[in-house]
Amino acid sequence: MLAKYKKVGKVLSVSMVAVLSLSLLAACGKKEEATTEPKDTSAVVATYEGGTITANEFDMEQRVMKFLYPEYAQMMDMDDFKEYLVKQEVAYEYLSGKASDAAKTEGAKTATEQFDKMKASVQADQWTEMLKAQNLTDQNIKDYMTRIMTVIKDKETGVTEDAIKAEFEKNKDQFTTASVRHVLINFTDPKTQKERKKEDALKLAKEVKAKLDGGADFAEIAKKYSEDTGSAENGGLYEDTPVASWVEAFKEAAKTLPLNKISDPVETEYGYHVMKVEKRTEADYAKLTAEQKETLKSQLAAAEIDTFMTSELDKIVKEVKLPKTDKAEEGTTEGTTGTGTEKGTEGEKTDAGTDTKTDQGTTGTDKETKTDESTDTSGK
Incomplete structure (x- = not known):
């Protein structure tokens, strides 16, 4: 039992x-x-x-x-x-x-x-x-x-x-951080709260990517199009965040995307994310506190x-x-x-895939900081 x-x-x-x-x-x-x-x-x-x-x-x-x-x-x-x-x-x-x-x-x-x-x-x-x-x-x-x-x-x-x-070698993701901008196109239409077909969400995500590939400012595009209200007003930015806190697909993209490259739409359980990794700090045992x-x-x-x-x-x-x-x-x-x-x-994932545990080798927060699941849809 x-x-x-x-x-x-x-x-x-x-x-x-x-x-x-x-x-x-x-x-x-x-x-x-x-x-x-x-x-x-x-x-x-x-x-x-x-x-x-x-x-x-x-x-x-x-x-x-x-x-x-x-x-x-x-x-x-x-x-x-x-x-x-x-x-x-x-x-x-x-x-x-x-x-x-x-x-x-x-x-x-x-x-x-x-x-x-x-x-x-x-x-x-x-x-x-x-x-x-x-x-x-x-x-x-x-x-x-x-x-x-x-x-x-x-x-x-x-x-x-x-x-x-x-143990560190098995859990490097806990200590690797990245600063990522993203635009989320949700599988649920935030205006109607109705389910959005995957193909429709993908089409919108590709349109966002096309604007960014054409030179549009990422922060402005995120403010206008991102359906992650937890980051949209911040230009879609999640800064110096442990990659382990993100759902798998988003995490892997954050770990592997070339810096400052606009990604193809990345699918998670929450929708499609168009991402740009601005900074990444790899884990190094010698640098652990x-x-x-x-x-x-x-x-x-x-x-x-x-x-x-x-x-x-x-x-x-x-x-x-x-x-x-x-x-x-x-x-x-x-x-x-x-x-x-x-x-x-x-760790409980938010709408964006954020893992609410603080698992980066620090003592964590004093209480488990639960990201508002109704607002944070970052993939984080």
């Missing part, structure tokens, strides 16, 4: 590492037994090698999950998803308990920094209401993040420079955690006793928005 939700856990893990959003791993705070808190006498819902998870602890996990990633709220009514969550909680409890003291110190420090950034990105009154809705405190969120980051930091200690270089190398290290740590989840976790879980709701799974595990879907694995 855990394999069914493998993408969910893996993507959430990477999101936590990169601080891309409020979408974090489901491994809620547990066992920071402050003396002021009453003893937890609730039923044990999971037993594992070295510990247990109680009903109250699992309830806390679900509330934190709903706070950090509300898109999962509906899935939490499903029995098999609940089992996945409680087993994932077991994993992080087990791994954090085995972490070194240094990893615990560094994990707490990193979690606090990330928490502060996350909180600062939300209006104070909105933050308060979000906490109130799930009956949570700041400390609940901090404890949750600390546990996850402790495991991440512990796994990072085993990552070598050679492994980081190999320390921060970018840290992100690669974190990706490798997340991969090791994922391996533990799929290969080792069931060996340490002795029993799971969750109350059954008898609710059937609605849809598929790939059907949620964002993280946990195939789109979530690659």
Whole structure:
């Protein structure tokens, strides 16, 4: 059953590492037994090698999950998803308990920094209401993040420079950037909202290309003809953008087009793009910042955690006793928005194909910056 939700856990893990959003791993705070808190006498819902998870602890996990990633709220009514969550909680409890003291110190420090950034990105009154809705405190969120980051930091200690270089070679697109102008002719007519035949869209795109080949100013043509309202007013320009953030066809064109050459129409799922690459900065390991190398290290740590989840976790879980709701799974595990879907694995694409994850080796934005899907149709 855990394999069914493998993408969910893996993507959430990477999101936590990169601080891309409020979408974090489901491994809620547990066992920071402050003396002021009453003893937890609730039923044990999971037993594992070295510990247990109680009903109250699992309830806390679900509330934190709903706070950090509300898109999962509906899935939490499903029995098999609940089992996945409680087993994932077991994993992080087990791994954090085995972490070194240094990893615990560094994990707490990193979690606090990330928490502060996350909180600062939300209006104070909105933050308060979000906490109130799930009956949570700041400390609940901090404890949750600390546990996850402790495991991440512990796994990072085993990552070598050679492994980081190999990871870089596999993910060069994360670090290659390009400045691209484009004109999008959408497969949906923006005026009528009716589907446009591909041949009609291609004809319009070829007319745009002919004007540009004839010497027309690209910025002016984009302002007049582009149906990507996210870039049209900027002359169709997306500047110094990681090529990994674009849908495949647009990305490949951005990587391979000769500089300042007007492309033939490039088809994506959103329409036809007439493109011009004005600048491209190729990835070079020697030029990576320390921060970018840290992100690669974190990706490798997340991969090791994922391996533990799929290969080792069931060996340490002795029993799971969750109350059954008898609710059937609605849809598929790939059907949620964002993280946990195939789109979530690659980053959710906007109408233009923009991958909303910031995956260029930086720590990302404090919240996942979701490009307005109704306006950004850049292919980005």
